[in-house]
Amino acid sequence: MSGVTIYQVAREAGVSPSTVSNFLNGRPGRMLPQTRVRIADAIDRLGYRPNRAARQLRTGRIQVIGLVVPSVANPFWGNFARYLERAALADGYHVLLCNSEREPDRERRYLEELWADGIRGVVLCSSLPSLDHVLPLVETGLSLVAFDRTAQAGDPGTLVNISVDNVVGAHLATAHLLELGHRRIAFVSGSLRSINRRERFRGFTDAFEQAGLDPAGAIVWSGGAEQEPYGDLDAAGLGRRAAHELLRATDRPTAIVAINDMCALGISAGIRDAGLRVGQDISVVGFDDIVLADLAAPPLTTVRQPIADMAAAAFRHLRSRIESTETGPSQSLLLRPELVVRASTGPAPDARE
């Protein structure tokens, strides 16, 4: 095995293990320059790397954070994971990956295991309305940064929330469609039980009200299988199914607001399945602005989340929580999303007449 310990380095350098430890732990001022050099040489020669388990056992600290996402197979989360890992690596942290599929039970088990692993900070992306299932761990001392979820009454006091303003985002998307003359607009999503989705739905209805229209007239398609209510594993399949059902109706919508881009791409495929043209017969708006949104045919109009910034902020907040002993009050970061208009939206067909 690795084998090289701090004792061997100490012997090689002709000092005590404590001095090597001081050298390694940012206290080089405590020794003569020549000692420093001898130790550095010894480390090089032996190829010594500190044993992290021993270090962790002694200090209780570990440079690893957890990342809990619904599913990293979704490009949005894959992209987020990449940026988070990048930010973490820059500060010497590693990232442990967990796919929760938004199941509270799995989430709790994950967090318990992470805690037992010595991990004290986790970025949680499930956006579930209640955090009751993880409350005991938070009280024990686990630091949590919730991503894509705004603060709720009853949240633990130390929670940091980082999210785009979902209400504004969905409002932008919907208002865009209304301006194009659309009136029969559908909102398509899996289960609406998560915070971010509820907010997006509120942005949707808000836009109706602000335009002096009755949101009750809007079409809401909120399906999803029993065993996978949020449709995270197959958001696209869910969207496609929704499109099939919506377009079969006699009074079909002329525009659709999708809960996210994967769903929107599925909807677009479903529209084509029905022999209709996306952006001309039926307009579609997504949410997220994943890379593929711009590659689709037609390119997808969507609401952009500044994901690189958000990932970096998530790590920064988490790190400061873990490393400082201060357990200040909850903070929140709410970023403003941006509408990116592409070709999947166009004037309402009936308005053109």
Place this chain on the structure above:
Amino acid sequence: MSGVTIYQVAREAGVSPSTVSNFLNGRPGRMLPQTRVRIADAIDRLGYRPNRAARQLRTGRIQVIGLVVPSVANPFWGNFARYLERAALADGYHVLLCNSEREPDRERRYLEELWADGIRGVVLCSSLPSLDHVLPLVETGLSLVAFDRTAQAGDPGTLVNISVDNVVGAHLATAHLLELGHRRIAFVSGSLRSINRRERFRGFTDAFEQAGLDPAGAIVWSGGAEQEPYGDLDAAGLGRRAAHELLRATDRPTAIVAINDMCALGISAGIRDAGLRVGQDISVVGFDDIVLADLAAPPLTTVRQPIADMAAAAFRHLRSRIESTETGPSQSLLLRPELVVRASTGPAPDARE
């Protein structure tokens, strides 16, 4: 912090720490049934969880594996990561995520850190031709499963390779285009310096030869920026750029074989940018069969990799390497890919006349 140690459990149950340890480590036969019950109760009451750092320090074992992918932002790798994590979790293992962007240096640093973390098994997905940069670690005892890379001369003897047959896959794709009457076919990729890509390229030229054609007549576009030669971060952008350049030429291709699906989707977008129709004016074949291939317009003809099976196999092999002391000879698993014909390919325009 967590606080509950094995000593507290021992006191609560009225036994010694050793007995609790025996209980926890599958030696319950060594105590009376009533003692077993007392210990189980004590653990429950105190909510005890073994400290993994201490356990790891003592035993040298840890239930974590590393995953090194080019970039988890690519949906193919995101999907693979999801399946690998699922397989690992089923056996109580966790997965540490690393994005190497195929840089040997980053890879080496990652593996060194993973080793220092006590991790003894890694799934490596960069598919680089030489493993020299990680050889020292493999010799030290790190178990490696290479994914998407076939065995090479000079590989460490203990390496396990798991891959789809890239030669066959690219052959299938190219033969499909040749059968459709295409003769001016382009091959588009970032740097061809990785094993899997070279193999795909060989499958491409093989198909030409088998059809009695001169592969020298084929068009090869193998670009990529200096700082990101493989185009992993933006495979789609690379494809789009390739399409722009290829279609500007006087003697432009009628069909394009892409190194992977993201690249193919970029190429499709580039074809549309040029005012041409994918599948009619220009045919496109991808590789991977990511979820989005079926959602694209037109749906993408591609070569399917059985990714769930491969991820499960990767974990199974890695685990058996880590847990057994036997360091048997290298094994390889070469799966057969499958051509999925969709609408992005069609008869060659000139062949129709």
Place this chain on the structure above:
DNA sequence: ATTTACCGGTGGAACGATGCAGCAAGGTTA
């Protein structure tokens, strides 16, 4: 004249779990 604060280090007790050696009490054999 006494206290204090360095200097460049060393010694050693933790951190929490493991697993081997060993130990009493009772059982079996010769």
Place this chain on the structure above:
DNA sequence: TAACCTTGCTGCATCGTTCCACCGGTAAAT
């Protein structure tokens, strides 16, 4: 009845690191 198991448990050294207390000598501050 001595010699030897077996059973069910305990004691203790150990893993590699950290970090506090402390060394004896000197110089500055009180």
